[in-house]
Amino acid sequence: FLAVNLKCGSSEEGVGEDALPVPASPENRSLILRMAIKCADISNPSRNISLATAWAHRIVLEYRDQIAEEKSKKLPQSLPPFDDVPKSQVMFVNLFAMELLSTYYEFLEFNHLTDQLNETFVYWDSFSKTNPYPHALTLPTYSS
Numbered sequence: 001f002l003a004v005n006l007k008c009g010s011s012e013e014g015v016g017e018d019a020l021p022v023p024a025s026p027e028n029r030s031l032i033l034r035m036a037i038k039c040a041d042i043s044n045p046s047r048n049i050s051l052a053t054a055w056a057h058r059i060v061l062e063y064r065d066q067i068a069e070e071k072s073k074k075l076p077q078s079l080p081p082f083d084d085v086p087k088s089q090v091m092f093v094n095l096f097a098m099e100l101l102s103t104y105y106e107f108l109e110f111n112h113l114t115d116q117l118n119e120t121f122v123y124w125d126s127f128s129k130t131n132p133y134p135h136a137l138t139l140p141t142y143s144s
Helices: 026-041 050-072 085-108 111-125
Strands: 002-005 011-015 019-022
Touching: 026 085, 050 085, 050 111, 085 111
Parallel strands: none
Antiparallel strands: 002 011, 002 019
16 A cells, blocks of 8 residues: 655555555556646636636636637637636636546645635626626637
8 A cells, every 4th residue: 555645745665653554556656647737727716816817818828829820720619619718617617627636636725725615616607797897808819
């Protein structure tokens, strides 16, 4: 068994009272590594609001640029329009991030990241027609 020390993130054979026993097969090691990479890739909503907002804007701009380039080259549009930053973030968290990240953070006992994920979700979900997102006008719009 491989003991995963959750406090310092190291792995040692059968050590530590805070360690979780994980069978030390190459398949499990590979799975844990792939999970860590995937979670790191989609972890933006687990960052503080200012960082999460900056990254959300960047991804929306990247997607808009891709859509514009596809249109200019008369290619089929590969992405749906992302005109509503809060709505796209709520969708992303619901579809991809919440279940995977909260499960992974629970496994690692990183409750503070689960709390931040929930806080970020509530932030994005708070915007509506009656409470518009204040930064929507700062993003360039592409015409169809």
